[in-house]
Amino acid sequence: MTLNISTLNAAEQSEPHWSRDAVVYQVYPRSFADANGDGIGDLAGIVSKLDHLVTLGVDALWLSPFYRSPQKDGGYDVADFCSVDPMFGTVEDFHVLIDQAHERGLRVIVDIVPNHTSDEHEWFVEALNSPEGSEERARYFFTEGTGENGELPPNNWQSAFGGPAWTRTTNSDGSLGQWYLHLFDTSQPDLDWSNPWVADRFDEILQWWLDAGVDGFRVDVASGLLKEPGLPDFTGDGIHPFGVSPFRGQTGVHEIFRRWRRVVDRSPQQAMLCGEVWIQPQSLLSDWARADEMHQVFNFAFLNASWSPTELRSVIDQTLADFGAVGAPATWVLSNHDYTRHGSRLASPVLRPAMMGRTPNDPPIDVELADRRGRAASMLMLALPGAAYLYQGEELGLPEALDIPSDARQDPTWINSGKAFFGRDGSRVPLPWSPDGDSFGFSETGQSWLPQPHNWGPLSATSQSGDPASALELYRAALALRREHGLGSGELRWLSAPDSSSFAFTNGAVLCVTNLGRASVPLPAGQLLLRSGHATDALLHPDETAYLIA
Numbered sequence: 001m002t003l004n005i006s007t008l009n010a011a012e013q014s015e016p017h018w019s020r021d022a023v024v025y026q027v028y029p030r031s032f033a034d035a036n037g038d039g040i041g042d043l044a045g046i047v048s049k050l051d052h053l054v055t056l057g058v059d060a061l062w063l064s065p066f067y068r069s070p071q072k073d074g075g076y077d078v079a080d081f082c083s084v085d086p087m088f089g090t091v092e093d094f095h096v097l098i099d100q101a102h103e104r105g106l107r108v109i110v111d112i113v114p115n116h117t118s119d120e121h122e123w124f125v126e127a128l129n130s131p132e133g134s135e136e137r138a139r140y141f142f143t144e145g146t147g148e149n150g151e152l153p154p155n156n157w158q159s160a161f162g163g164p165a166w167t168r169t170t171n172s173d174g175s176l177g178q179w180y181l182h183l184f185d186t187s188q189p190d191l192d193w194s195n196p197w198v199a200d201r202f203d204e205i206l207q208w209w210l211d212a213g214v215d216g217f218r219v220d221v222a223s224g225l226l227k228e229p230g231l232p233d234f235t236g237d238g239i240h241p242f243g244v245s246p247f248r249g250q251t252g253v254h255e256i257f258r259r260w261r262r263v264v265d266r267s268p269q270q271a272m273l274c275g276e277v278w279i280q281p282q283s284l285l286s287d288w289a290r291a292d293e294m295h296q297v298f299n300f301a302f303l304n305a306s307w308s309p310t311e312l313r314s315v316i317d318q319t320l321a322d323f324g325a326v327g328a329p330a331t332w333v334l335s336n337h338d339y340t341r342h343g344s345r346l347a348s349p350v351l352r353p354a355m356m357g358r359t360p361n362d363p364p365i366d367v368e369l370a371d372r373r374g375r376a377a378s379m380l381m382l383a384l385p386g387a388a389y390l391y392q393g394e395e396l397g398l399p400e401a402l403d404i405p406s407d408a409r410q411d412p413t414w415i416n417s418g419k420a421f422f423g424r425d426g427s428r429v430p431l432p433w434s435p436d437g438d439s440f441g442f443s444e445t446g447q448s449w450l451p452q453p454h455n456w457g458p459l460s461a462t463s464q465s466g467d468p469a470s471a472l473e474l475y476r477a478a479l480a481l482r483r484e485h486g487l488g489s490g491e492l493r494w495l496s497a498p499d500s501s502s503f504a505f506t507n508g509a510v511l512c513v514t515n516l517g518r519a520s521v522p523l524p525a526g527q528l529l530l531r532s533g534h535a536t537d538a539l540l541h542p543d544e545t546a547y548l549i550a
Contacts, residue, residue: 001491013177017232019060019216019272019296019387019487019489020295020329020386020488021329021385021386021388022060022387022488023057023111023382023387023389023484024060024274024387024388024389025056025060025061025062025389025390026392027087027392028061028065028074029064029066029075029515030088030390030430031428031429031444032045032046032392033046034053034442034447034448036447037314037443037444037445038087038443038447039351039447039448040087040088040449041088041437042087042088042089043093043094046063047096047100049433050101050106051104053106054105054352055476056479057482058106058394059107059475060106060108060109060112061107061390062218063108063110063111064111065091065113066077066085067079067080067082067083067367068080068086068269068403069082069085071087071239072187072188072412073184073185073188073412074428076113076184076188076220077116077117077119077120077187078118078120078539079117079120081113081205083281094212095213098213098214098425099372101147101459107215107216107269109215109272110209110217110273111218111220112217112218113217113221114191114202114220114222114225115184115191115220115225116183116188116221117191118187118188119189123139123386124140125138127140127142128169135197136528137178138192139197140180140191141190141192142180143181145179147163151176152366154162154181155232155233155234157181157231157233159182159183159185159186160183161185161355161413161416162413162416162417163182163416165247166179166182175546183221183224183247184412185412186417193226193253194226194252199486207262207263210271211432215269215271216264216271216272217272217273218275218280218548219260219273219276221278222253222275222294222297223235223249223275223276223279227246228246228247228251232246234246240329242279243281244512246281246297247277249284249413249453254293254423257275257290257294261293266503271472272295274294274296274297275288275296276298277298277300282301282315282319282322283316283322285301286492289326290328291326294324295328296329296387297331297437298331298333299319299330299333301315302316302319302334303334303339304434304532306346307373307516308516309517313502313503314493316492322344329385329386330386331386332384332386333381333384334377334378335394335427336427337424337427337428339427340358340426341374341391341399342368342374342377342378343377343397344365344370344374344400345400346374346377347366347370347373347374348370349362350362355413355424356421356423357413357423357424357426358400358421358426359420359423360422365399365402371399372532372542372543374399375399375474375533376514376515376532376533376544378394378474378478378532379514379530379532379546380469380512380545382479382487383478383507385432385490385491385512386488390475391427392431392519393431395472395476396432396464396472397470397472398429398431398456398459399531401426401427401450401453403453404422404426404429406419408451410424410450410533411424424491425450429448429450429452429498430442430443430450430452431461432457432460432461435457435462436457439452439461440452441462474530474532477530478547481510485507485508485509486508487507487510490507490508491507491508493506493507495511495517498515498519498522498524500517501515501517501521501543502515502516502540504524505518509527509549509550510547510548511548512546512547513545513546513548514544515542515543516543520540520541520542521540521548522538523538523540524539524548524550526549528547529547529548530546531544531547532544532545
């Protein structure tokens with residue numbers, strides 16, 4: 001199939017890269033839209049809803065993994081990197097998606113998962129069936145255990161999903177063998193990126209998707225590919241820390257992405273790289289976004305910030321300074337598939353790390369407070385210069401789904417924690433498209449792989465479209481103003497705020513002011529363009545953001 005990508009190319013290579021101020025919409029394929037009625041979202045379902053993204057006003061969509069996978073971790077356990085899992089469709093369906101998106105002026109970014117494979121990937125199957133010390137085993141981390149008879153793991157590293165990061169193999173004769181490393185689920189063995197064979201294969205994988213017409217890659221676990229030689233014990237704090245460690249932030253990882261940058265820079269579609277980089281201190285983050293590495297990396301400090309004017313302003317300042325120092329754009333994100341949805345999170349009296357989610361014993365969340373803070377935070381984010389990432393359903397104001405029955409939950413975190421932490425299922429519940437039906441329009445058969453809250457009908461896209469008070473119309477208006485006033489490529493200047501619980505800044509001609517306190521404050525003078533709340537008076541109410549022309 002001929003891919004229509006020429007219309008997406010920048011007029012000149014010397015122009016700023018398209019991604020610098022883009023708004024990217026994350027699609028979690030199994031939960032977006034189901035076209036074949038099996039209760040699982042698919043590529044054809046995504047195609048059927050592309051016009052929703054066009055009217056929303058985003059520039060690109062990022063697809064979470066849709067590759068062939070046993071789905072032990074929502075597709076991040078990849079069994080074939082150059083494929084489409086039958087539950088999502090076919091490679092031909094992907095070509096249709098690329099063509100239809102490009103015809104609408106939407107770029108398409110795909111997830112790439114280089115840290116690990118599925119244990120069903122042919123590389124790992126070959127490794128298990130090969131002798132110790134073989135070339136096949138050298139693609140992963142196979143090593144002897146410790147203890148008198150090798151009965152203990154090689155070191156004290158822990159899985160992000162709980163428990164040891166090592167699993168012992170069983171030999172064909174039934175005897176116990178070597179251990180293999182998996183920083184995530186036992187079904188996700190880590191690749192050894194010190195092996196040139198691994199690097200060569202990923203060059204081929206990147207090129208395969210570039211030839212298919214993709215416009216970039218979101219790189220999973222980008223800071224974790226290399227492990228410290230000798231695999232020493234971790235001596236820091238935390239089970240799976242975000243600072244530099246023997247399995248995170250190794251300096252040699254930068255050469256991997258310099259190599260990747262050379263691959264994507266050869267593409268006619270000006271493809272981009274965006275890294276999922278979990279690293280602290282924050283000042284190290286921009287190292288991954290230097291001119292010859294990734295175009296941008298996710299700014300998780302902003303996502304993790306509490307609803308505090310001091311903390312948010314500090315994160316914004318440091319982000320702009322750090323990325324500006326290397327000539328890279330800032331990125332802003334509030335929600336994704338690994339986190340509690342941001343309205344619910346910002347209103348929660350208890351904050352949890354990524355992947356953990358809430359617990360069955362956590363206090364309830366104030367639904368109205370979550371809605372106000374979610375809307376205010378979204379408008380604040382979209383007024384900031386740089387690139388912005390939206391997660392599917394946040395434009396509908398969806399809260400975290402908390403009442404999923406225990407036996408319906410599927411996240412490894414829920415299972416591996418002994419059902420102590422809900423994990424991520426609550427942010428992955430399928431979207432409501434219409435107010436009626438068993439799955440609110442997600443599937444024509446009414447099936448849904450995770451149950452949806454019974455009261456989501458009014459939050460459906462159909463119900464909200466055209467309603468000026470809805471979250472959907474708020475997002476459409478904010479994105480239109482962002483585009484009209486060039487906020488993504490603008491410059492932030494702080495102003496004096498109405499009080500200590502608020503902050504205000506200008507970006508070009510637009511004044512953005514947010515009230516994070518408990519008392520209303522006067523709106524600044526000027527022409528009101530948009531406000532996140534529903535009031536019509538001259539006050540900026542608690543948990544409200546407004547745009548004005550000063």
